[in-house]
Amino acid sequence: MGSIGIMTCGGDCPGLNAAIRGAVYRASERHTTVVGFQYGFEGLYQDRSIPLDRENTWDILNRGGSILGCSGENPFRGDDAAADAAVATFKRHKLDALIVIGGNSSMGTALSAEERGIPVVGIPKTIDNDVEGTDVTIGFDTAVATAAEAIDRLRTTAESHSRVMIVETMGRDFGWIAVAAGIAGGADIVLTPEEPVDVSAVGKTIRSRQDRGKEFTIIVIGEGATFKGKAVQYGSHRPGEGYMHLSGVGAALADRLEALEPGRWKLTVSVIGHLQRGGPPSATDRILASRFGARAVDEALDGGHGNMVAVRDGRITVTPLREVAGKLKAVDAGLLRDAHTFTSTTG
Ligand code: F6P
Secondary structure (H helix, E strand, C coil): CEEEEEEEECCCCCCHHHHHHHHHHHHHHCCEEEEEECCCHHHHHCCCEEEECHHHHCCCCCCCCCCCCEECCCCCCCCHHHHHHHHHHHHHCCCCEEEEEECHHHHHHHHHHHHCCCCEEEEEECCCCCECCCCCCECHHHHHHHHHHHHHHHHHHHHHCCEEEEEEECCCCCCHHHHHHHHHCCCCEEECCCCCECHHHHHHHHHHHHHCCCCCEEEEEECCCCECCECCCCEEECCCCCCEEECCHHHHHHHHHHHHCCCCCEEEEEECHHHHCCCCCCHHHHHHHHHHHHHHHHHHHCCCCCEEEEEECCEEEEEEHHHCCCCECCCCHHHHHHHHHHCECCC
8 A cells, every 4th residue: 555745835726625635536546545744845844744535635625725734845945954854754654755736936846855865746736827837737717717806896896986997916927817817807908027017108008098988997917017127026025034925016006107197097906915816716726636636646656756747738747847847937928919919918
């Protein structure tokens, strides 16, 4: 009888529990036990785990978040004691492989674990959809649906009050959510980190809509966007955390539009933030996550470690972790092209 470990790393997203359940169900079919490590790699080097089986996972398919908890901890980043402790825990549990559900940086940590002798299979998740080597990640579909619904709701109030409504979506490095939700929600302008924002061009588009009798405008802006001539992202640092929490580019855009034409527009900003990460996964995410979980177990048991499960052209497949780690996936050129048709993506 085999045994595998599983963990959820980085930020949460809808569909993590479906992936855990998918892995447990396939493992049970293959007479393999599953150990869930709590709070990502932290649970591995601190040896905090819970046994997982069909009885404690059957009802988690549609639940948001992760029953294991999430963290972006990386024990292989220079601290040998933590790395050794992680390897020791893996051996102590007599595991055959470890399934790491995570985003970009967690796939890098997964590769480090593999290089330290822990056989790893990755499962890509993030609402940002920017993991290299897969067409889609767990959580993206749900986040886009949530953002699109927010745009629908904001549109009716923007229309009733002739407002210029700025909707700030998540998406740290690339504009996958902004572009997809912008198309789905019928946004008038979509601004993303891919292209620095030209505020005077945005103003021109709003004016030209007004000239055509459209008193309201919906602008979707990805949180990671920057302004032309000033490549600075908006957000805040918190003590003890090594990265910036992004937020504020929508408000900065409102300030710049106000400065462009003082008093002309009723500017309103909505930051939809973590609403995009919470709540139950969409049906598409439930199916994707369940299938990723099952395939990851097959790879773990059949010698496919060192890989990340992936979707390519609609089929579940694998990509080597070394081709994924340290890379980000920019918004697909075809999607951007189509977004130009439906919205003014450059303002
Ligand atoms: O990577 C997913 C994501 O939701 C990004 O879109 C966002 O910038 C980040 O995580 C937010 O994480 P935190 O809550 O730690 O700031």
